[in-house]
Amino acid sequence: MADRSYIDWPFFEDRHRDLAAGLEAWCAAHLPVDHGDVDAACRGLVAALGDAGWLQYTGAEAGVRLDVRTLCLIRETLAQHDALADFAFAMQGLGMGAVTLFGDGPQRVWLEQTRAGAAIAGFALTEPGSGSDVAASSATAVRAGGGWVLNGEKTYISNGGIADVYVVIARTGEAPGARGLSAFLMPADTPGLEVVERIEVMAPHPLAHLRMTDLRLPGGALIGAPGAGFKQAMAVLDHFRPTVGAAALGMARRALDESLGRVRARQLFGAPMAELQMVQGHLADMALGIDASALLVYRAAWAKDMGAARITREAAMAKLHATETAQKVIDAAVQLFGGDGVRKGMAVESLYRDIRALRIYEGASDVQKIVIARSVLEGSP
Structure with missing residues (x-):
């Protein structure tokens, strides 16, 4: 049994200690899962984590802060038992992070689905020519008829190919570099979105290379203000x-x-x-x-x-x-x-x-x- 004495450190409150004990018991009963079919395993983990209520911590109500200590405790505990379970949990939060922090009412409908485990989230940030240098992103979003038209590619996208919704970062051009990027909420069934390649890596995870070709999004897909994506x-x-x-x-x-x-x-x-x-x-x-x-x-x-x-x-x-x-x-x-x-x-x-x-x-x-x-x-x- 891994050392748990650190839970008594003054960083934590009693609610964190209770949560950690409850999650440890849940993990002991449900993890690890079979990784033979990675897509199926991730879908199953999202559903199970949602049913058990753990995914509620991946987001928050409007105006309520995310509790980062809780997120850390959950990820640490899940990772001890099953790295794929940790991945499934983390991506629900990271994928919908921009909506949690900056999304409006209609956009937060998706957040409630991901927090319940009824939808899978993805965060489309990395591109073939811009990994660590996010400001060099070249995917574009152009205003058209009250909405937006997106073109470009994203790669190494976690949950790519199985996500129901993505937050995608694209260049809207308000200024050069980082100040000209915006974030959009993009349902996975939007016409013009293509899964170009499923990427296999040394520790199995659902990853994909995505392409957007004249992909149209409504004006309400923009998260926050134009140019605020970075x-x-x-x-x-x-x-x-x-x-x-x-x-x-x-x-x-x-x-x-x-x-x-x-x-x-x-x-x-x-x-x-x-x-x-x-x-x-x-x-x-x-x-x-x-x-x-x-x-x-x-x-x-x-x-x-x-x-x-x-x-x-x-x-x-x-x-x-x-x-x-x-x-x-x-x-x-x-x-x-x-x-x-x-x-x-x-x-x-x-x-x-x-x-x-x-x-x-x-x-x-x-x-x-x-x-x-x-x-x-x-x-x-």
């Missing part, structure tokens, strides 16, 4: 980037837990592996990295929940440290398992594949270093 996307990431660190934290905790079971039971040189000082050194490094990550993740979440306007620096630190550390912790776990560590079907082998993408999506590690460095150079608190 700011909206960054605000969404401010809320959800710490949760990526939380997911990595959950995977690292699982790797440590698996390692503890292994070294206590495995005999080596006539004694349990746990008695070897080199093994103990690995365990100490793993535990230290996990606690440091947890402190950074929940500091960022707490700061946002306490009303901080921006937590760009804190979120970058949390994501960077937690994802990089989790990679090291899981690699150490594979090493402690020896040959069994690379055997397909073993928990640490799955974790080794699951963790790698977290160091890339929602801001690659190198980008997070730039964000942190700029903050330090500018003297930001």
Whole structure:
């Protein structure tokens, strides 16, 4: 059983502790699921998470703040049990993040569906020529007859091909670069939207390359003001980037837990592996990295929940440290398992594949270093 003593830290309230205990019990009864058919597994997970009420936390009523500590606790716990369950939960929040924070009444009808598990959400931001450099997005949205016509491509879109609705970022041209982007709510059955390719990756997830060709949206599809898309996307990431660190934290905790079971039971040189000082050194490094990550993740979440306007620096630190550390912790776990560590079907082998993408999506590690460095150079608190 992974360490849960951190739940008593002062970052949390009793409601967070109650939620964590309830979710842990739910996960023990329902996870992991069969990943043989990834699309079916994701649809099933969204429905199950919705039925159980967990997806309600992925959004909020108009004027109500998202609780980032709750999002982090849920992602951490889900990721300990099933990385695909964490993915399914996270994308409901990230996909509808712009609607949660900036959407109007009619747009929020979709939000209620995604929070209930009745619809699957996607966030169409990345393009073939602009990944980390969001301001270089080239997909366009042109005013036409009271509505908009969209053209362009998006790639590595999570839930691509199975989503019922996407938030898509496109260039409306109010100004050069980031100031000329806008966000739109785009139902997946809109004529002109094509799934060009389903993308297979090392840890199975539903991903796709999308193309929009003379795709028409009504005027009401625009989220907020024209030209505000970049700011909206960054605000969404401010809320959800710490949760990526939380997911990595959950995977690292699982790797440590698996390692503890292994070294206590495995005999080596006539004694349990746990008695070897080199093994103990690995365990100490793993535990230290996990606690440091947890402190950074929940500091960022707490700061946002306490009303901080921006937590760009804190979120970058949390994501960077937690994802990089989790990679090291899981690699150490594979090493402690020896040959069994690379055997397909073993928990640490799955974790080794699951963790790698977290160091890339929602801001690659190198980008997070730039964000942190700029903050330090500018003297930001």
